[in-house]
Amino acid sequence: MKKDTRKNKFKDKFDFWATNSEEGGWNISSTDEGSQKMLEEENAKQIKIQTGTDVIDDFVIDEDTSDDERMIVNMGPQHPSTHGVLRLQAELEGEVVRRVKPIIGYLHTGMEKTGEELNYFQGPTNTTRMDYLSPLFNELVFSLTTEKLIGIEVPDRAKNIRILMTELNRISSHLVALATGGMDIGALSMMIFGFRERELILNFFEKTTGLRMNHNYIRPGGVAADLPDGWQKDIEEILKIIPEKLQDYDDMLLDNPIWKGRLQNVGILTTKECFAYGVTGPSLRASGHSWDLRKAQPYSGIENFEFEVPVLNEGDVFARWRIKVLEIFESLKIVEQALNKMPKGPYKIQDKKITPPPRKRLDESMEALIHHFKIYTEGFKVPEGDAYVAIESPRGELGCYIVSDGSSKPYRMHVRGPSFCNLQALPVIMTDSPIADAVAAIASLDPVIGDVDR
């Protein structure tokens, strides 16, 4: 008894010491991860969300099934078709999905908190790990927000390299979506094909940035390094091979009766529902609304490139698959133009306060050494203010909101991940359809859990 009181006396102190926190201690016992679970009985608002009838009530339930056939099943978090660690709880009525509740947070690593501890120079290292299939977009949005706060514009060559790299990244990301989506539905060759073609692009990324993923290549003030020697040849090879392979996919799947039967008229998402749930990107364009931030609110000089925005009206899983193939063709057009009109000049801004000097200058110039030291130890300061910048990532609107208090670290860094928002539409497309279509529905939204949980 005596021991306990002493423990309590020092408890607050100990907690503060251990956590460096005024917010109280942590729960040292193992956590109950199952407690967010879906209940047998929920309130009316919850049921509306879980059955996906919040916006348009198109839910038809067979009244004949008895309560005995109703059960709540758990899917994931370790399930190959959930694209990571997404966990779903679904209430089934016989074969039909009645309610769905996505449960997330299994990959939460506190990246927004980490972002407050890293300075602007280190920031892209952190954000690039969020959406791990399109890392360059995360770096780009962070860099654009920082540049907007400072009020600088990067040189033309840097802009063009950024467009080239991000559009290549869009192709590689869509290829993974096609590959894993095909695998989920049973087109196993698609899995091998998609990853095979992605390898071409990843090899180019490795040559340019040094890494296959999580590049930290696009940084505030430009890009980390110039394109390698002979990059034109690699791009020409990509431009030659990928359209041929896409033709193979079309030959295999476009008129395939099994593929069409599994995907057409499954998981329909209307434009109105897309607006209500904040669904953007390919899923919105597959629902019949032409909206692309590259056209509407251009960034990084993409208004100088000619391309079209493909739109399909069906809004089903098939349209969401098809639109990704069409977007790869458009991205290839942009890559080709970026190859042909790559301007000469510096690849990063020539402000020594923001970008470090080249390595060889350090041996010659004292000033260069000082600038280098300053940037690598404390970073650069960003004026007070806040900014929200959005770009079109392969999954939709990727936004970054940074609040600066005038120091070299962001006061608050928030990333609006498109997957996080798109996931809310999952009940709409999964309910009132057979359990066999659930996997196709998840694959069509293409969620990346690193982007959902951050």
Add this chain to the structure above:
Amino acid sequence: MSSEIINTSVEEYKKLVESLHSENYEMMVDLTVVDWFRKKEPRFEVVVQFLSISKNQRKTIKVFVDDEGLSIPSITDIYPSANFYEREAFDMFGINFLEHPDLTRILMPDDWNGHPLRKNYGSGRIPVQFKNAPKVE
């Protein structure tokens, strides 16, 4: 693309959101919170981004939440996309969104103590505890 910033109060917040919805701001794009710990009074600022697709415009609403109660009306009934964002804000900052259908933790485990993104919540010093591992005394 810069967005128009509107500062408002908690009482007027919901009315303003309703008027934005009727002005063809179809999407609520983002909702987040900034913790001005020991810098500003009141402490928490809710920042909501809206997007009008038909007009190609953006608007930002900023609201300071009173320190007592930390509550603000939920806009889930107007914009269903606010659901996850408000749960995230509750999880990370402890803001109460009144009349939210399911205000539970979304990213952290349900029995977590504290709100991690608050400025007075230290980072990096919480030891990792594995399930069924021997207890640390």
